[in-house]
Amino acid sequence: xxxxxxxxxxxxxxxxKRWLVSRYSDLFPxxxxxxxxxxxxxxxxFFYLNPQNAILADTNRxxxxxxxxxxxxxxxxxxxxxxxDRRHSxxxxxxxxxxxxxxxxxxxxxxxYLNRVCxxxxxxxxxxxxxxxxxxxKERVKFSRGYLxxxxxxxxxxxxxxxxxxxxxxxxxKGDFLYVDPPYxxxxxxxxxLKYNDVLFSWEDQRRLATxxxxxxxxxxxxxxxxxxxxxxxxxxxxLGNSRRLARYSIxxxxxxGRRSTRxxxxxxxxxxxxxx
Ligand SMILES: C[S@@+](CC[C@H](N)C(=O)[O-])C[C@H]1O[C@@H](n2cnc3c(N)ncnc32)[C@H](O)[C@@H]1O
Numbered sequence: 001x002x003x004x005x006x007x008x009x010x011x012x013x014x015x016x017k018r019w020l021v022s023r024y025s026d027l028f029p030x031x032x033x034x035x036x037x038x039x040x041x042x043x044x045x046f047f048y049l050n051p052q053n054a055i056l057a058d059t060n061r062x063x064x065x066x067x068x069x070x071x072x073x074x075x076x077x078x079x080x081x082x083x084x085d086r087r088h089s090x091x092x093x094x095x096x097x098x099x100x101x102x103x104x105x106x107x108x109x110x111x112x113y114l115n116r117v118c119x120x121x122x123x124x125x126x127x128x129x130x131x132x133x134x135x136x137x138k139e140r141v142k143f144s145r146g147y148l149x150x151x152x153x154x155x156x157x158x159x160x161x162x163x164x165x166x167x168x169x170x171x172x173x174k175g176d177f178l179y180v181d182p183p184y185x186x187x188x189x190x191x192x193x194l195k196y197n198d199v200l201f202s203w204e205d206q207r208r209l210a211t212x213x214x215x216x217x218x219x220x221x222x223x224x225x226x227x228x229x230x231x232x233x234x235x236x237x238x239x240l241g242n243s244r245r246l247a248r249y250s251i252x253x254x255x256x257x258g259r260r261s262t263r264x265x266x267x268x269x270x271x272x273x274x275x276x277x
Contacts, residue, residue: 006048010070010112010143010151011063012121013042017181017226019248021048027244029222029270032177036221038165039181040064050154051177057161057168060123062111064162069108071155074148080109085141093117093135116141169212174220182209184228203232210236217269229263237267 009016021044028049035051037043040058058064070077084096097114101107115121119136126132161168165182172178183201217223217240227233229245237243247261 009042011042017044033175038168054158066108074152076105084113172216172221186230187232240269
């Protein structure tokens, strides 16, 4: 049976926002028409808000194909995952990593399997597009019974796109909630020297994004941008009007002394309801 409470995402994703929804959900708008998420990853905010109507997009083709397969046949994907679960071992992992099932549901199950047992849920491919993350220490392959069916029911309310963010953001109109969570890129200093991750999401992309977001805000969409806590980013997104410094706690490895907090930033263009009002 479908439950209407918040569901956990079925993927682990670098930069995933489970921490944001568990600590800062009061920063989201109370009411909106459509939900639009152009940098989907594991969709932590989508699963938390559970909107009735959504556009979900990412440039990662295999990721979006996985969502579509889970939406269409969660039962078939679950059967594949059970097979992976029974056979899981180090040797099996590297075998699966090297193969590419012909069926869309097999490919989705492979994607989920690799995501669940690979090192830290990292997604990385080589120049030929082959997944190359080593095995991690987690052993849980299968989900609890009925979970993927619940996930699929939520995903049926969404339209999926394999796309760069710009055309997706251009769809946002008055009353929509646009949640924007790009890869974090900052300018290094005033000389315009760029950091290593610019190859993946350049400073030029970050500027292009700020422009697209500002236009959506002018059209009347509610906009929330997650980003790095850095002056260069603040300068770009300040026109949205509101910002908050957020603390993300990460659990460090067992031999370190506990939890460390990292600063992140949130920018948004709507006012927040005061408690009790
Ligand atoms: C920080 S992650 C999003 C994490 C997500 N909010 C979550 O909770 O898991 C950023 C995502 O942006 C995607 N991405 C990178 N460049 C993109 C682009 N130009 N357009 C759309 N998506 C892009 C990546 O594939 C990645 O999934």
